[in-house]
Amino acid sequence: MDAEIWWSAVDAPMTVTPGSQPRIAATRVLDAVLHHGRSLKAELTSAQQGLDDPRDRALVEAICLAVLRQPARFDAALAAWMPRPLARRDRELRALLLVGFAQLDPMGLPAHAAVAATVEAARGLGRDHQAGMVNALLRRALREGLPALESHAHWPAWLCSRIEGDWPAEAESILTASEQAPPMWLRVNRQQGNREAYRAELTAVGIEGVLVDGLDDALRLDAPVPVAGLPGFAEGRVSVQDGAAQRVVDAMAVDGGMRVLDACAAPGGKAAHLLERESSLDLTALDIDRRRLRQVQTTFDRLGLGADARLLAADATDLAAWWDGVPFDAIVLDAPCSATGIIRRQPDVLLHRRESDIDNLVALQGRLLDALWQTLAPGGSLVYTTCSILRDENDRQIAAFLARTSDSQGEALEEGFGRAPENETHGRQRLPGEDGMDGFFYARLRKAPASVSGE
Missing domain, CATH: 3.40.50.150 (Vaccinia Virus protein VP39)
Structure with a gap:
């Protein structure tokens, strides 16, 4: 990559935009999880409390999960495209770049908005001097695509060995399924209603719920939604439970x-x-x-x-x-x-x-x-x-x-x-x-x- 392009600022000064806030939150969560050994669940809960819009809270979670399901692939891009490894002091920058990559692939968010918001997040994190680098790397990812890696490259060898020993015929399908985004499962509170009636309420607000045989209180949402969008969630009529x-x-x-x-x-x-x-x-x-x-x-x-x-x-x-x-x-x-x-x-x-x-x-x-x-x-x-x-x-x-x-x-x-x-x-x-x-x-x-x- 051209050094002049690498370290230059983006074309014009940018003001802080609402779209940068969930990217900043996701970066901080991933920095804590990847570099400081913190719990994803705990860090997400803390970060989401600082966001008012339920869509932003859902985006933070989606970005973090997308990164952690294939971090080795994103790190391979950094290794291939950066002239030198990031220093220890730039771990937060690494997390931000992974946030950017995840939005482009596999999440497939609109590219222009994802790049612009991620570059602005760099400024919001006090990394104005690195905003040009973020912009350049994300645009390269758009042009060339992220590198492909051997399947399950980020899994610990000891765990793969245990799974293969316990489930020799199913090991590959277990690893593959464990890397996929799951559906959202709801449990309808039968003290306040039943799943058939609640499914009708979901349909009325444009949410498709699937009844599953053998699960008397459950509905499956193949397209997850923020809990704030679930009718009666705050009133206790439904919970999220696999x-x-x-x-x-x-x-x-x-x-x-x-x-x-x-x-x-x-x-x-x-x-x-x-x-x-x-x-x-x-x-x-x-x-x-x-x-x-x-x-x-x-x-x-x-x-x-x-x-x-x-x-x-x-x-x-x-x-x-x-x-x-x-x-x-x-x-x-x-x-x-x-x-x-x-x-x-x-x-x-x-x-x-x-x-x-x-x-x-x-x-x-x-x-x-x-x-x-x-x-x-x-x-x-x-x-x-x-x-x-x-x-x-x-x-x-x-x-x-x-x-x-x-x-x-x-x-x-x-x-x-x-x-x-x-x-x-x-x-x-x-x-x-x-x-x-x-x-x-x-x-x-x-x-x-x-x-x-x-x-």
């Missing part, structure tokens, strides 16, 4: 009046779904993180469920700290896991997860199962679920628990929960993208009745 996560409550099959525990409750989707199904439940929502437990309360308040549950902040494995000794009829353990089934929604998992994490997570999951089993009433059921696709966290974890726990028995779940990895009594696995849903594992365990467990 179809696979909604299936957890189906696996529990609770009845009114039951004493129920959601053992790792934040941010509250499954606990809320339980109460939407059966408002008379005696529900305890437990989470180790007091701050995240406040999210559960916020969720309950929006849905009109604020007075219907007991919220406790404690380590679920420390029974003395929270359990009153009264057994639960049903427990859901949405266990901490590798999140390898939801990479399409949280692509920063590929940046932050380490192979050593897996053994630590497997050990924690085992401790949670052993501790919570003590709180389950004879004859009661525990549903163990993760958003992982790694078998050590899923069917092998359950097989090990059943082998060491004499009063436990696995119960079969129907095919609608996914495939049986080895033995249907060891749970069901849904892989990413199957039926448009996230990767999820489900197992239902039954505790022997008192007359049997006491023998």
Whole structure:
């Protein structure tokens, strides 16, 4: 590239435009995630709070996800087109350039507006002296297109190896599905209506919702929309929750009046779904993180469920700290896991997860199962679920628990929960993208009745 063009300013001074604000926000989120190890979800939440227009909030999220689904491709363009690597002090500039590339490909936003707004974002970030470079690189990307790379180049080798070992026939489809943008799934609050009526409301405002067999409260939107555009969202008539996560409550099959525990409750989707199904439940929502437990309360308040549950902040494995000794009829353990089934929604998992994490997570999951089993009433059921696709966290974890726990028995779940990895009594696995849903594992365990467990 010509050095004069490289370092020149854009043709004329530009004033700050509203379109630059979401690009600035996306740049700051990506800088935090890529260069400082921060959580995408947390950084997005913080950045979106500073934007008034829901369309801007949606654009920030879309840009960040597009970058993190293929960062190696964008970095290859920088390596090929820049005369020298960016210095450490220019990490924010790297993030801005990735924001620009993502808008052009794969997002396909109108090129002139995307380039102009991204160049203006450089000025808004105090990088006036680099605005010309941003302009030149983005225009080159328009002319030449971004370089093609080998598929899945940004995936850690250790994770690819584990997926290939666990799912040899499905490994390629898992990786490919995990890099695709997912549909938007809604859960209709049956305390305030039903999905058929809500679908009609969506149609009336120009939003197409798809009814899915086997998911009694769900609608799928193949073209996602900002939540502010959903009728009745603020009033609690609908929530955003993937179809696979909604299936957890189906696996529990609770009845009114039951004493129920959601053992790792934040941010509250499954606990809320339980109460939407059966408002008379005696529900305890437990989470180790007091701050995240406040999210559960916020969720309950929006849905009109604020007075219907007991919220406790404690380590679920420390029974003395929270359990009153009264057994639960049903427990859901949405266990901490590798999140390898939801990479399409949280692509920063590929940046932050380490192979050593897996053994630590497997050990924690085992401790949670052993501790919570003590709180389950004879004859009661525990549903163990993760958003992982790694078998050590899923069917092998359950097989090990059943082998060491004499009063436990696995119960079969129907095919609608996914495939049986080895033995249907060891749970069901849904892989990413199957039926448009996230990767999820489900197992239902039954505790022997008192007359049997006491023998």
